[in-house]
Amino acid sequence: MKHLLLVFCAAVLMAGCGSAVKLDSVPVEDKSGTTISQDNAGGGQGSSVNKGGVTSVDVAKSAQQGAVPAGPRIIYFDFDSFVIKPEFQSVIEAHARFIVADKGRKVAIEGHTDERGGREYNLALGQKRAEAVRRALGLLGVVDSQVEAVSLAKKNQLRKVLMKMQWPRIAGPKLAIDSRCGN
Amino acid sequence: MSKTITRFYFFLLIFSLGLPALAQFRVDVSGIGLNQLPIAVATFRGEGGAPQKIASIVQADLERSGQFRGVDATGVALDEGSRPDVAVWRQKGADSLATGSVVRLADGRYDVRFRLWDVVKGQDLGGQSYAVAQADLRLAAHRIADFIYEKLTGDKGAFSTRIAYVTKAGQRYQLWVADADGENAQSALASPEPIISPAWSPNGSQLAYVSFESRKPVVYTHDVVSGKRRLIANFRGSNSAPAWSPDGRTLAVTLSRDGGSQLYAIDAGGGEPRRLAQSSSIDTEPAYTPDGKSIYFVSDRGGAPQIYKMPSTGGNAERVTFTGSYNISPAISADGRWLAYISRVNGAFKLHVMELASGTVNAVTDTSADESPSFAPNSRLIVYATQQQGREALMTTTLDGKLKARLAGQNGNIREPDWGPFQKQ
Numbered sequence: 001m002k003h004l005l006l007v008f009c010a011a012v013l014m015a016g017c018g019s020a021v022k023l024d025s026v027p028v029e030d031k032s033g034t035t036i037s038q039d040n041a042g043g044g045q046g047s048s049v050n051k052g053g054v055t056s057v058d059v060a061k062s063a064q065q066g067a068v069p070a071g072p073r074i075i076y077f078d079f080d081s082f083v084i085k086p087e088f089q090s091v092i093e094a095h096a097r098f099i100v101a102d103k104g105r106k107v108a109i110e111g112h113t114d115e116r117g118g119r120e121y122n123l124a125l126g127q128k129r130a131e132a133v134r135r136a137l138g139l140l141g142v143v144d145s146q147v148e149a150v151s152l153a154k155k156n157q158l159r160k161v162l163m164k165m166q167w168p169r170i171a172g173p174k175l176a177i178d179s180r181c182g183n
Numbered sequence: 184m185s186k187t188i189t190r191f192y193f194f195l196l197i198f199s200l201g202l203p204a205l206a207q208f209r210v211d212v213s214g215i216g217l218n219q220l221p222i223a224v225a226t227f228r229g230e231g232g233a234p235q236k237i238a239s240i241v242q243a244d245l246e247r248s249g250q251f252r253g254v255d256a257t258g259v260a261l262d263e264g265s266r267p268d269v270a271v272w273r274q275k276g277a278d279s280l281a282t283g284s285v286v287r288l289a290d291g292r293y294d295v296r297f298r299l300w301d302v303v304k305g306q307d308l309g310g311q312s313y314a315v316a317q318a319d320l321r322l323a324a325h326r327i328a329d330f331i332y333e334k335l336t337g338d339k340g341a342f343s344t345r346i347a348y349v350t351k352a353g354q355r356y357q358l359w360v361a362d363a364d365g366e367n368a369q370s371a372l373a374s375p376e377p378i379i380s381p382a383w384s385p386n387g388s389q390l391a392y393v394s395f396e397s398r399k400p401v402v403y404t405h406d407v408v409s410g411k412r413r414l415i416a417n418f419r420g421s422n423s424a425p426a427w428s429p430d431g432r433t434l435a436v437t438l439s440r441d442g443g444s445q446l447y448a449i450d451a452g453g454g455e456p457r458r459l460a461q462s463s464s465i466d467t468e469p470a471y472t473p474d475g476k477s478i479y480f481v482s483d484r485g486g487a488p489q490i491y492k493m494p495s496t497g498g499n500a501e502r503v504t505f506t507g508s509y510n511i512s513p514a515i516s517a518d519g520r521w522l523a524y525i526s527r528v529n530g531a532f533k534l535h536v537m538e539l540a541s542g543t544v545n546a547v548t549d550t551s552a553d554e555s556p557s558f559a560p561n562s563r564l565i566v567y568a569t570q571q572q573g574r575e576a577l578m579t580t581t582l583d584g585k586l587k588a589r590l591a592g593q594n595g596n597i598r599e600p601d602w603g604p605f606q607k608q
Contacts, residue, residue: 108398117509117527118468118511119554119555119599120379120423120424120468120481120512121465121467121468121481121511123400123421123423123424123467124444125465127439127443127444127465128443128465131442131443148399148420149420149439150400150420150421151400151421152377152395152399152400
């Protein structure tokens with residue numbers, strides 16, 4: 001029943017911001033993209049940049065809501081640092097309890113960086129932060145198969161790591177939940 | 184429901200196919216060089232009735248190279264059959280003169296002809312003719328520029344090549360393929376999630392890139408003619424930074440599947456990755472040397488990101504950059520002589536060029552957010568992304584930084600350029 005309810009939440013959030021896509025592994029396959037033809041291309045201009053402000057979740061308040069963390073959690077890092085600061089330990093612990101309680105639960109750990117620097121190197125920095133969170137969860141008994149640490153390349157996302165629930169019991173692709181519409 | 188979502192994104196991908204290209208560029212050339220060859224390119228006879236202004240495309244190509252200075256040739260009626268009065272052109276300050284014509288053929292194609300003159304010696308330097316479809320008129324002009332460039336400088340021209348780059352408009356990311364002058368852009372892929380690090384295969388038929396369409400970085404290869412894609416690396420964790428080996432058989436990639444960002448080699452058709460090195464640090468942004476024997480890459484093993492070099496099959500790495508505390512995004516020229524990279528200097532990210540034999544380094548820009556350098560296949564120009572007046576732009580620069588051209592229109596976010604190889608004629 002609880003799962004059904006959460007699936008419903010996911011549907012609502014996805015309709016709202018369309019930010020969730022399948023996260024399961026995809027086999028090697030051929031897909032169609034666009035053909036580059038020799039035809040002359042028409043002129044025109046794209047629209048201007050939407051930088052999109054970062055909406056952070058009030059971590060302290062959310063953590064008090066109980067043992068089941070519902071929705072995203074954000075852990076912020078200092079510049080050039082991969083150390084989880086003490087104030088985020090309670091977030092880690094709450095998630096660890098939640099994940100350990102059900103071996104069927106899966107969590108995506110998404111690393112981000114700020115706007116400075118090259119995209120590929122920032123991607124590696126975000127990965128290092130995501131893996132720091134994965135290791136912290138591991139120390140609290142979370143098995144590796146329940147978490148996947150990845151890094152995203154959008155700039156202006158601050159130095160943070162998000163933990164997102166996935167629901168493997170849904171038939172077909174797994175879903176990630178992200179309620180931070182507009183980021 | 185998940186099926187609906189998958190379909191939704193599939194729809195977005197398909198939807199992009201029908202859209203016209205949204206990015207047309209204008210080339211502004213700035214900077215001066217002391218040894219530019221003065222050349223006059225006379226308006227081609229008949230080009231007024233053709234959809235492309237051949238002479239101005241040729242002249243813009245030549246000027247963008249930094250090796251030529253255009254000499255005014257307006258109001259002159261000449262074609263490839265005319266014998267020019269060389270004294271007149273010498274008086275105008277030209278060393279050479281290109282003349283030609285454009286004729287529409289009965290089958291709808293165009294016959295483009297030209298001839299190049301050395302007006303100092305009064306010598307005919309040869310010419311060519313091309314029968315091309317209307318859509319290939321620009322390509323014919325770039326080929327003429329290539330001929331002139333090679334004849335007068337001794338180096339192969341790279342005007343009839345292509346560049347790939349990524350735009351972001353709103354929440355829509357698009358991968359484009361355009362002519363080397365930024366014109367004629369065609370969309371290869373559109374996605375609601377970022378696309379980064381496009382890399383041309385050595386034969387120019389495929390692009391490798393990183394797409395976040397499944398909410399994590401995954402490496403694809405993409406046939407630019409058929410549009411068919413192949414998933415190359417979608418392992419647990421992040422998959423990124425694809426680089427082709429010069430023989431096109433192997434891709435070096437950065438994977439985190441075994442923990443940490445580490446370098447692997449993977450067959451270009453897909454398969455099991457082979458780990459190239461083991462470190463407890465970040466290793467990423469691999470770039471093969473033209474002989475395929477070595478890989479340059481970025482590592483923070485010394486505490487800060489620096490560029491290193493190691494054998495392409497793995498082995499001991501030697502440090503390459505020593506100045507500054509942040510050096511990333513290495514690119515090696517096709518002749519193997521130059522390393523372009525981004526260095527952070529006083530908080531600004533600046534394009535640097537190192538002569539590998541001597542180790543001499545030059546900062547070649549006055550901008551502060553340079554990214555993603557890539558060499559032209561003739562090793563004479565670098566394309567890179569930067570910010571000008573708060574907007575992203577693509578620029579080309581000569582290796583000494585003396586002449587730059589902006590490949591940009593009004594549209595905002597353009598980034599991640601990669602210059603393709605020479606095209607087969």
